[in-house]
Amino acid sequence: MYNLLIRPLEIEDANISWKWRNDPEVWKFTGSKPNKEISPEIELQWIQKVINEESSKRFAILVDEKYIGNIQLTNITKNSAVFHIFIGDKDYWGKGISSLATYQLLYFAKTVLKLKTVELEVNLSHIAAIKSYESTGFKIVSQNEQIICMSHDLSELQNPTLSVFVMVYNHEKFLKQCLDGILMQKCNFSFDIVVGEDCSSDNSREILINYQKNHPGKFKLLLHKTNIGANKNQEQVLDNCTGRYIAICEGDDYWTDPHKLQKQVDFLENNPDYSICFHNVEEVDSNGKVLDIRHVISDSVEKTYTIEDLAEGNFIHTASVLFRRNFNELPSWFFTSPAGDYPLHIMNASYGLIKYFPEKMAAYRIGQGVWSSQTRQVQFVNTIFVIKLMMANLKLSNQVLKNFDNQISRLLLHIKDVVSPNIPQQSPENIAYNLSLKKLIIILLKKIRYSF
Structure with a gap:
C-alpha cells in the first residue's frame, strides 16, 4: 500500500529525472527518445523553462514522499489539454501507480481547470499503459500501426471511491x-x-x-x-x-x-x-x-x-x-x-x-468545536432536542424509541444533578433557571416539551 500524491514540478527534480531521460526502457514506452544524451544541466534548463509555461501544468509523482515520475497537461486551451505520464523509477512499474496518479490529474483538470476533454497518444505496444488509461475512463478514438489516440470526456470522470x-x-x-x-x-x-x-x-x-x-x-x-x-x-x-x-x-x-x-x-x-x-x-x-x-x-x-x-x-x-x-x-x-x-x-x-x-x-x-466547547449542561439540553427531532421525523422501531426515551430520562436527571443535587422534584423548566445561558435553555426545554 502506498501514499501517492502529485505536486508541482520543482527545479531540484532535475537532479533525479535526467537519469530517466537516458534510460532506453523508459523512452521505449514514452515514444520520446532524446536525440542526444541528457545531462543534469540540460534537464535543469528544461524544467526551468516548462514550469513557467502558461499552456502547461507539470507535476511530480510522489510515492511515500519519493519522487518517482512525472505527469503533466500540455497544450492547455479553454476546454482541452494533452496528457502525458511516465514512471521513471522502474521499481514502481506494474504496481497501479499510474492509474492513481492519472485520476488525480484528471480530477484537477475537471474541478480546478474546468476542462471538458483530455487527450493522449500511447505506443501500441504499451499494453499495460493502455489498460491503465482505459480503467480511468480514456477511450480509443483512432490508431495506426504504432500509435493509439485516446480521449477522456471529463463529464464522465468516475467519482472517487x-x-x-x-x-x-x-x-x-x-x-x-x-x-x-x-x-x-x-x-x-x-x-x-x-x-x-x-x-x-x-x-x-x-x-x-x-x-x-x-x-x-x-x-x-x-x-x-x-x-x-x-x-x-x-x-x-x-x-x-x-x-x-x-x-x-x-x-x-x-x-x-x-x-x-x-x-x-x-x-x-x-x-x-x-x-x-x-x-x-x-x-x-x-x-x-x-x-x-x-x-x-x-x-x-x-x-x-x-x-x-x-x-x-x-x-x-x-x-x-x-x-x-x-x-x-x-x-x-x-x-x-x-x-x-x-x-x-x-x-x-x-x-x-x-x-x-x-x-x-x-x-x-476537546474544547475547540462548537459542541465540545459547550458546558455539559448545555450539551445535555441540546442532546434532548436532537433526540426529539429524530423521534418526530424518522421512522424508528419501538425499541429504538424506547431507548431514546430512556436516554432523555437519564439526561434530565443529569441536568438536575449538575444544578442542584439536593433539591428534589424540580421540573426541567425550573432547573433551567439555574443554568448558564438560561434563556436559551428555557426556550429549548419548552420546545422539547410542547412542540413535539
Missing part, C-alpha cells in the same frame, strides 16, 4: 495537522477532500488554497463569500461528497494512522451488512495533550453495534467515522438540529450494522 468531509471555520492553529493527517493516507483507491471554508477571520482560507496548489487533484474547496453558518456549510459539503464512502475530519481534529481509510473501506467492502465503521481515538486538548479523563469511554476489543445501541447514547467520535453514502440528500429538519453528527449516525445506522475497531487512529480535540 471515498470523499473526506471537512468543515473549517477559524481553524488556522490546527488546520495543517488536520490536512496532513488526511494526505498521509495509504490507499489503493482514489479519494478527494471536500472542504467547506466558512469565511474565517484567520488564515484558514490561505492555508487551504496553498494546500490545493501543492497537492492538485485532492481538494475540492468550497470557499464561501460570506459566513453561511455551520448548518448550511454542512449541507453544501455533504452535497459535494460524491464518493461511495464518506469519512469525516473536522478542521480541528486529525488522523494519526496512515492506514485508517484503507482498513475501514476494506471492511465495508467485504461486509455489505454494515453501514458504518468507527474506531477508538485519543481525546486531546487544544495543545494536543492527551486528556487524563475521557469524555467517551471506548471498548478495548472489536464490537458490532446496532441502531438500538446507538439510540442509548452517541458513542461515535466524529473524527473516527466512515460510512456508506446511503442517501443523496439530507431532510430539511436535519438542518435545525443543534448537532449534526448524532442524527447522521442514526440515519446511517438504519441501513445496516455498526463496526467498532479498538485501535486509536485519530485525535479528537
Whole structure:
C-alpha cells in the first residue's frame, strides 16, 4: 500500500529525472527518445523553462514522499489539454501507480481547470499503459500501426471511491495537522477532500488554497463569500461528497494512522451488512495533550453495534467515522438540529450494522468545536432536542424509541444533578433557571416539551 500524491514540478527534480531521460526502457514506452544524451544541466534548463509555461501544468509523482515520475497537461486551451505520464523509477512499474496518479490529474483538470476533454497518444505496444488509461475512463478514438489516440470526456470522470468531509471555520492553529493527517493516507483507491471554508477571520482560507496548489487533484474547496453558518456549510459539503464512502475530519481534529481509510473501506467492502465503521481515538486538548479523563469511554476489543445501541447514547467520535453514502440528500429538519453528527449516525445506522475497531487512529480535540466547547449542561439540553427531532421525523422501531426515551430520562436527571443535587422534584423548566445561558435553555426545554 502506498501514499501517492502529485505536486508541482520543482527545479531540484532535475537532479533525479535526467537519469530517466537516458534510460532506453523508459523512452521505449514514452515514444520520446532524446536525440542526444541528457545531462543534469540540460534537464535543469528544461524544467526551468516548462514550469513557467502558461499552456502547461507539470507535476511530480510522489510515492511515500519519493519522487518517482512525472505527469503533466500540455497544450492547455479553454476546454482541452494533452496528457502525458511516465514512471521513471522502474521499481514502481506494474504496481497501479499510474492509474492513481492519472485520476488525480484528471480530477484537477475537471474541478480546478474546468476542462471538458483530455487527450493522449500511447505506443501500441504499451499494453499495460493502455489498460491503465482505459480503467480511468480514456477511450480509443483512432490508431495506426504504432500509435493509439485516446480521449477522456471529463463529464464522465468516475467519482472517487471515498470523499473526506471537512468543515473549517477559524481553524488556522490546527488546520495543517488536520490536512496532513488526511494526505498521509495509504490507499489503493482514489479519494478527494471536500472542504467547506466558512469565511474565517484567520488564515484558514490561505492555508487551504496553498494546500490545493501543492497537492492538485485532492481538494475540492468550497470557499464561501460570506459566513453561511455551520448548518448550511454542512449541507453544501455533504452535497459535494460524491464518493461511495464518506469519512469525516473536522478542521480541528486529525488522523494519526496512515492506514485508517484503507482498513475501514476494506471492511465495508467485504461486509455489505454494515453501514458504518468507527474506531477508538485519543481525546486531546487544544495543545494536543492527551486528556487524563475521557469524555467517551471506548471498548478495548472489536464490537458490532446496532441502531438500538446507538439510540442509548452517541458513542461515535466524529473524527473516527466512515460510512456508506446511503442517501443523496439530507431532510430539511436535519438542518435545525443543534448537532449534526448524532442524527447522521442514526440515519446511517438504519441501513445496516455498526463496526467498532479498538485501535486509536485519530485525535479528537476537546474544547475547540462548537459542541465540545459547550458546558455539559448545555450539551445535555441540546442532546434532548436532537433526540426529539429524530423521534418526530424518522421512522424508528419501538425499541429504538424506547431507548431514546430512556436516554432523555437519564439526561434530565443529569441536568438536575449538575444544578442542584439536593433539591428534589424540580421540573426541567425550573432547573433551567439555574443554568448558564438560561434563556436559551428555557426556550429549548419548552420546545422539547410542547412542540413535539
